[in-house]
Amino acid sequence: MLAAVRLARERDLPIAIRGGGHAVAGHAMCDDGLVIDLSHMTGVRVDPMAGTVRAQGGCLWRHVDHESQAFGLAVTGGIVTHTGIGGLTLGGGIGHLMRRFGLTIDNLLSCDLITADGEFLVASADEHPELFWALRGGGGNFGIVTSFNYRLHPLGPTNARRPAGVADE
Numbered sequence: 817m818l819a820a821v822r823l824a825r826e827r828d829l830p831i832a833i834r835g836g837g838h839a840v841a842g843h844a845m846c847d848d849g850l851v852i853d854l855s856h857m858t859g860v861r862v863d864p865m866a867g868t869v870r871a872q873g874g875c876l877w878r879h880v881d882h883e884s885q886a887f888g889l890a891v892t893g894g895i896v897t898h899t900g901i902g903g904l905t906l907g908g909g910i911g912h913l914m915r916r917f918g919l920t921i922d923n924l925l926s927c928d929l930i931t932a933d934g935e936f937l938v939a940s941a942d943e944h945p946e947l948f949w950a951l952r953g954g955g956g957n958f959g960i961v962t963s964f965n966y967r968l969h970p971l972g973p974t975n976a977r978r979p980a981g982v983a984d985e
């Protein structure tokens with residue numbers, strides 16, 4: 817990813833970041849530039865003792881829910897499972913659990929980020945707090961978030977059966 821950012825800088829190309837690809841405005845794409853597609857970055861690691869989950873920037877909510885629910889834990893995510901965590905979190909994040917656990921960004925503890933300068937840094941309440949403030953609802957364009965670290969809450973595990981004829985997402 818750093819190499820991609822450096823290449824774009826060397827060639828003076830605009831960069832677009834594709835997370836889950838769900839934004840209907842098409843902000844994950846650009847003309848005559850470089851699209852950095854995170855869709856293969858779907859690693860998720862739950863720390864059940866700490867009550868946190870670290871998810872790579874290309875995850876969809878189903879990736880996060882699948883791993884978190886294995887421990888009976890959850891964080892507010894999208895209403896449908898195929899929305900990307902990237903754009904949703906950076907935009908604030910509303911979902912079924914928000915009345916109980918707050919918005920997605922209320923549960924965001926830190927982000928690993930690559931800046932437009934090609935620098936890797938961590939943004940949290942303690943490290944680069946102003947950047948962290950911007951990431952919590954300010955949308956894309958503050959850098960490439962390679963992983964999001966969220967606080968989890970006890971919930972479930974749910975094992976709801978779908979009505980007959982409704983396909984799995």
Ligand SMILES: Cc1cc2nc3c(=O)[nH]c(=O)nc-3n(C[C@H](O)[C@H](O)[C@H](O)COP(=O)(O)OP(=O)(O)OC[C@H]3O[C@@H](n4cnc5c(N)ncnc54)[C@H](O)[C@@H]3O)c2cc1C
Pocket residue numbers: 832833834835836837838839840842843844854873874893894895896899900901902903904905906907908909910911955956957959960961962
């Ligand atoms: C069917 C549908 C259902 C939805 N449901 C909800 C919902 O329940 N709750 C809700 O809050 N929103 C919802 N949304 C809105 C959704 O959160 C936004 O469209 C969001 O931008 C999608 O994120 P994405 O990563 O899938 O999109 P993308 O199109 O990949 O990206 C959207 C923007 O975020 C940036 N971005 C994505 N990932 C990263 C990253 N890792 N680092 C830096 N920038 C990144 C992109 O560059 C782009 O600017 C829904 C949208 C759709 C189409």
